[in-house]
Amino acid sequence: MSLVRRLTDGVPPRALWALGFLLAGLLVAPAVLGKYGLSILILILYFAYVGQAWNIMMGFAGQLSLGHALYAGLGGYVAAGLFFHYGIGPWAGVFAAVAAAAAAGAIVGYLGFRFSLAGVYFALLTIAFSEFTRLAFDHWPWAGGSGGLFLKVDATVDVWNLRGGPLLFYYLILALAVGAFILCRALLESRLGRYWLAIREDAEAAQAVGVPVLRSKMIAVVISAALTALAGVWNAFYYNNLFPETAFAMGRSIEITLAPIIGGLGTLFGPVVGAVVLTGLGEVFTDASEYFQIPGMKQIFYGLALLVIVMYRPAGVWPWLAERLGFGERRP
Amino acid sequence: MTADFALSLAQAVTKGLLTGMVYGLMALGLSVIFGVMRVVNFAHGEIMVVGMYLAWMAFEYLQITPMLSLPAIAALFFVLGYALQRTVISPFIGRPEHQQFLLLLAIAILLVNGCLAIAGPDSRSIQMESQFESYQLGALVFDAVRLHAALAAVAIAGLLWLFFTRTRIGKSIRAAADNNMGALVVGLDVRRLYAFTFGVGAACVGAAGALMITIIPVSPFLAAEYTLLAFVIVIVGGLGSMTGALMGGLLIGVSEAVAGLLIQPSLKSMVSFGLLILVLLLRPQGLFGKSST
Numbered sequence: 001m002s003l004v005r006r007l008t009d010g011v012p013p014r015a016l017w018a019l020g021f022l023l024a025g026l027l028v029a030p031a032v033l034g035k036y037g038l039s040i041l042i043l044i045l046y047f048a049y050v051g052q053a054w055n056i057m058m059g060f061a062g063q064l065s066l067g068h069a070l071y072a073g074l075g076g077y078v079a080a081g082l083f084f085h086y087g088i089g090p091w092a093g094v095f096a097a098v099a100a101a102a103a104a105g106a107i108v109g110y111l112g113f114r115f116s117l118a119g120v121y122f123a124l125l126t127i128a129f130s131e132f133t134r135l136a137f138d139h140w141p142w143a144g145g146s147g148g149l150f151l152k153v154d155a156t157v158d159v160w161n162l163r164g165g166p167l168l169f170y171y172l173i174l175a176l177a178v179g180a181f182i183l184c185r186a187l188l189e190s191r192l193g194r195y196w197l198a199i200r201e202d203a204e205a206a207q208a209v210g211v212p213v214l215r216s217k218m219i220a221v222v223i224s225a226a227l228t229a230l231a232g233v234w235n236a237f238y239y240n241n242l243f244p245e246t247a248f249a250m251g252r253s254i255e256i257t258l259a260p261i262i263g264g265l266g267t268l269f270g271p272v273v274g275a276v277v278l279t280g281l282g283e284v285f286t287d288a289s290e291y292f293q294i295p296g297m298k299q300i301f302y303g304l305a306l307l308v309i310v311m312y313r314p315a316g317v318w319p320w321l322a323e324r325l326g327f328g329e330r331r332p
Numbered sequence: 333m334t335a336d337f338a339l340s341l342a343q344a345v346t347k348g349l350l351t352g353m354v355y356g357l358m359a360l361g362l363s364v365i366f367g368v369m370r371v372v373n374f375a376h377g378e379i380m381v382v383g384m385y386l387a388w389m390a391f392e393y394l395q396i397t398p399m400l401s402l403p404a405i406a407a408l409f410f411v412l413g414y415a416l417q418r419t420v421i422s423p424f425i426g427r428p429e430h431q432q433f434l435l436l437l438a439i440a441i442l443l444v445n446g447c448l449a450i451a452g453p454d455s456r457s458i459q460m461e462s463q464f465e466s467y468q469l470g471a472l473v474f475d476a477v478r479l480h481a482a483l484a485a486v487a488i489a490g491l492l493w494l495f496f497t498r499t500r501i502g503k504s505i506r507a508a509a510d511n512n513m514g515a516l517v518v519g520l521d522v523r524r525l526y527a528f529t530f531g532v533g534a535a536c537v538g539a540a541g542a543l544m545i546t547i548i549p550v551s552p553f554l555a556a557e558y559t560l561l562a563f564v565i566v567i568v569g570g571l572g573s574m575t576g577a578l579m580g581g582l583l584i585g586v587s588e589a590v591a592g593l594l595i596q597p598s599l600k601s602m603v604s605f606g607l608l609i610l611v612l613l614l615r616p617q618g619l620f621g622k623s624s625t
Contacts, residue, residue, distance in 0.1 A: 135599060135602040262434075
């Protein structure tokens with residue numbers, strides 16, 4: 001069976017059509033949207049992409065990581081540092097960035113799984129590593145310390161060095177998001193994907209029937225970390241600055257987890273829908289809170305929205321929405 | 333080692349031990365809630381920060397010292413904790429961890445930004461006469477406020493111990509923690525016990541907040557840091573163990589103070605996180621916890 005047929009096997013035709021229209025819409029969107037609209041769309045795609053990466057670990061393999069800022073931060077710092085200090089362009093630096101994050105993922109994963117930490121304990125281990133790295137970067141002169149690392153802002157578009165305006169970064173993050181979506185679909189349909197779901201549902205039973213549990217979980221962490229590192233590189237070159245205080249922050253890790261949890265854990269559309277809902281709400285609340293002029297008002301709206309969603313749609317928005325829209329996605 | 337250095341080290345350890353007792357009380361609340369309900373309270377630091385603000389307001393507007401407002405704050409937090417558990421958290425017991433995490437994250441966001449909206453982003457501290465007093469024991473100097481806070485924390489922990497070992501409801505809570513099904517079978521109202529437990533945990537951390545404001549200024553941005561700190565302490569000490577939480581508090585208090593002296597104050601939490609990683613890997617039941625196997 002060809003790859004395309006394998007990936008689309010079992011998907012209702014109307015869902016495929018909808019996907020095609022969505023992609024076409026996203027491709028021409030910059031021509032229609034203004035600067036503001038484009039920046040919102042960029043945010044949505046960014047959260048959809050990192051959410052997809054995180055979802056591999058938690059949604060597919062069932063390993064709760066609350067320290068994904070570690071991989072994004074490492075990726076960003078390695079690529080930006082190589083560019084800043086040695087003039088090595090991001091297209092080369094990205095390999096080092098991905099390698100660094102994958103290695104970090106492998107270390108955290110191996111220690112956690114080898115010593116059989118699960119659930120909250122594993123999550124705390126990921127937080128601890130991320131916080132530890134944050135404090136180390138805070139005191140590391142090569143990375144600029146707590147003062148941060150800044151890339152020169154250049155108005156000329158230079159694709160080879162990832163210098164340019166929002167349009168360049170829009171198409172980059174769109175490519176990443178689409179690529180991650182297809183990769184996740186392929187992974188879910190593969191033997192490895194089945195292993196992950198078996199581990200997520202019942203690790204002991206999976207072990208008993210011969211699923212290579214440790215190896216499968218390791219692959220999940222490494223893929224997830226590597227993909228997250230790409231988002232980190234993109235982020236560093238889009239915003240042109242990096243601070244340990246934000247790059248490795250606990251808050252960064254948490255915002256990575258929100259879109260997939262809100263959207264629907266373990267589903268392909270969960271991170272996408274979650275990113276649309278959260279970014280949309282964020283923008284609406286920014287406007288609404290300007291009216292009140294009270295500090296923290298936006299976050300209070302945001303907290304209330306999260307509370308309502310988790311209380312009434314604990315399994316996420318997408319599974320419920322899919323049913324409403326009549327896309328009976330064959331959920332694994 | 334010079335005598336000067338030995339003295340400053342002893343001074344740092346003393347300071348760490350005293351702060352550590354307040355840390356221990358804060359962590360005790362987290363440990364009690366997890367030990368009984370298996371709910372991981374990701375809003376713990378936020379609840380404490382609310383306690384700190386209440387004590388600050390009582391002092392600023394009503395001239396009531398934190399030691400006097402503490403019982404009222406603890407009582408209020410008990411009621412709020414009880415109500416919160418009954419209305420919002422109860423359906424989430426036994427649910428997957430990420431759902432509990434999201435729920436408590438939402439509560440944390442509401443609490444910390446509520447503080448921000450009401451009290452503003454500036455850090456707030458209280459100025460009392462006793463902050464300039466100190467006791468002397470040989471060459472060692474004890475800050476009066478720190479010593480009082482530590483003694484109060486120990487006294488509250490003692491009360492909590494009496495509650496769990498001597499009262500009927502305290503014993504019932506421990507029974508429900510040990511064997512949920514058994515507790516249901518013998519006719520205990522487990523849902524009410526859980527609400528009671530969350531109330532007790534919230535009262536603990538509220539009291540810790542009232543003590544903490546006497547030694548550290550409060551700002552909304554401290555909250556997340558304290559949530560993490562509470563987790564570090566209970567994991568190092570042993571999640572679900574009361575002595576573990578207290579000893580963990582002392583250990584982290586001392587390690588922070590000594591790391592601040594020997595390395596750099598800004599690197600003090602690095603030692604705590606390093607300790608957390610080691611304990612998670614080598615002794616996940618905690619230094620003072622009993623192994624489950």
